[in-house]
Amino acid sequence: MPLDLTYDDPASDVVLDAAAGVRRSILPGGVRLLTQTDRSVRSATLGLWLPVGSRDERPEHAGSTHVLEHLLFKGTSRRSALDIAAAFDEVGGDSNAVTAKEHTLYYGRVRSADLPMAADVLTDMITASLLEEEALRTEREVILEELAMAEDDPTDIGYETFLAEVLGPETAIGRPVGGTEQTVTALAIEDVREHWREHYTPENLVVTAVGDLDHEELAGLLVAGLRRGGWELADGALPTRGRREGALAPESAAALDVAAIAPHRLVRPSEQNHIYLGGQGLSALSEDRHALSVLMSVLGGGMSSRLFQNIREQRGLAYSVYSFSAGYRDAGLFGLYAACRPGRTAQVVELLAEELEQMGSGGITATELERAKGQITGSFALGLEDTSSRMGRLGTLELVHGRYTSVDETLRRIGEVDVRAVQDLAARLAASFSTRVEVGPES
Incomplete structure (x- = not known):
């Protein structure tokens, strides 16, 4: 039967599936770590998840989650944007991110020997990004091109319009993930920083990793990386209790021909x-x-x-x-x-x-x-x-x-x-x- 996860025990360390090698721990700060160890491969994929997406934005800041995702690749106090990109390129790995309506994910796939590098770079990005005005000006133009590209694709614009009409264009969940040209253009760097400060916290972070890895070793790498970036990880802290609910979609109308x-x-x-x-x-x-x-x-x-x-x-x-x-x-x-x-x-x-x-x-x-x-x-x-x-x-x-x-x-x-x-x-x-x-x- 499904195993309910434990949120109230700060020492929670559970083998969820012994046969599949799945284990879950709550690390200092309330960070959740789930791993699946698979010794049949020579690689590992690491993902850092935040339970915040476009539906968590205020209407005037629509698109800020997506903008923040882009800016975290633009440099930290320890690495330039080129350093971040080169770190994965030079080992034949890849790294990217996804902004969705209910979560944001930063991930990297590398050889197992390069997992310490991936953990270091990704934790550095989410904790110590510079979030500079100049980077926002440049990346805003990239995002506007991304939105324009979607407008040019009839299937993209059709699906987004359909989704908004069904779920309610005025609801948070009905708004487009990337925002609009107007909201992205109006977004100030302080709006993005405020979004980061509010949501990018240890108790919100979920880390998942699968491949040729050791759970305890990865836990140590993550704690070290997050603390290096300036996060305070208190022993005994608890994770966020699930996702905060947003506004419900409107009730279904009467059936129509x-x-x-x-x-x-x-x-x-x-x-x-x-x-x-x-x-x-x-x-x-x-x-x-x-x-x-x-x-x-x-x-x-x-x-x-x-x-x-x-x-x-x-x-x-x-x-x-x-x-x-x-x-x-x-x-x-x-x-x-x-x-x-x-x-x-x-x-x-x-x-x-x-x-x-x-x-x-x-x-x-x-x-x-x-x-x-x-x-x-x-x-x-x-x-x-x-x-x-x-x-x-x-x-x-x-x-x-x-x-x-x-x-x-x-x-x-x-x-x-x-x-x-x-x-x-x-x-x-x-x-x-x-x-x-x-x-x-x-x-």
């Missing part, structure tokens, strides 16, 4: 119309999340899926067509996507909705159920061959779920999904269509 949903149109110079259709879905903590994975696989998860076979293979109405979902701690969404020539839009929209509605009324076959389970479990198992994927899984379990679940337990939960669970969920989602976004040429 898909044909009656007015599309949110974005005019772009494009040969195709990019269609996003869907509504509110399941949170990341929902007990039905495994049934949702099966549903998404059957509906639009591959070349054998219903959407692909009906809309592309049998009718030739689109080249790209699929289903998708996203889950957060207290909200979620589901969507169907297709790109087609503008004159086919009405027919494609009708077919997209029809497939989900038919799953809700008639269910799926036993063959479809088993094929979907095979696809999910196979891709899940293959993904875990990579140390970076396993590092990400440990971080997600800690930050989102607050408990460790073994691979075997996850596979068992997927295996328990039955035809009735998928049909019931499909019926619920089919009654939740609320949003339609189209990106394409002027009609």
Whole structure:
């Protein structure tokens, strides 16, 4: 069974999964360390997670989490920006960062012999970055180019618009992760520093690492690196009690006939119309999340899926067509996507909705159920061959779920999904269509 993690014991040091080599400790300052030792590889992936994302920003500071992520690569009191980049390049490793709605992650993948360097550089970045005005001026231009690049991609702008419409454009979770041109331009260096001081603290930090490593040795490297950067790590301190909740997404509206949903149109110079259709879905903590994975696989998860076979293979109405979902701690969404020539839009929209509605009324076959389970479990198992994927899984379990679940337990939960669970969920989602976004040429 899943093992609930301990937050109240400052001496917490637990072997979460002896067979898989997974261990969790609370270090001085309340820093959480989760490792999976794997002696079959010669590398290690190290991730430093902060449970702060774009939904934690004040509206006037939208984009500050993403800006801060960029600035932490621009130099510390001990290293220049070039030094940070060269540290990983010269050993053949790689390093990067991700800003999401509910977390920020800094990570590096190196040979196991170079893990001390990775720990030193990453802890230096999060504790002792200079956060200078000149660096902000330069990096702001880079970020504005990044936002412009997303505006040029119809799938990027379409998805962001769809997400905002479903979750609420005025809610924190509905705002774009990178902010807007206006908010990024207005952001002052003191705003970024304030964001760093508030959120980058020992009790918020979660470190996950997978590969050829020693848990105790890595713990020592992390404590030394964080203290070197100026963090005070008190013995007996406790970690943050899970993620602070943000504003909930709005309640679902009454079910609408898909044909009656007015599309949110974005005019772009494009040969195709990019269609996003869907509504509110399941949170990341929902007990039905495994049934949702099966549903998404059957509906639009591959070349054998219903959407692909009906809309592309049998009718030739689109080249790209699929289903998708996203889950957060207290909200979620589901969507169907297709790109087609503008004159086919009405027919494609009708077919997209029809497939989900038919799953809700008639269910799926036993063959479809088993094929979907095979696809999910196979891709899940293959993904875990990579140390970076396993590092990400440990971080997600800690930050989102607050408990460790073994691979075997996850596979068992997927295996328990039955035809009735998928049909019931499909019926619920089919009654939740609320949003339609189209990106394409002027009609």
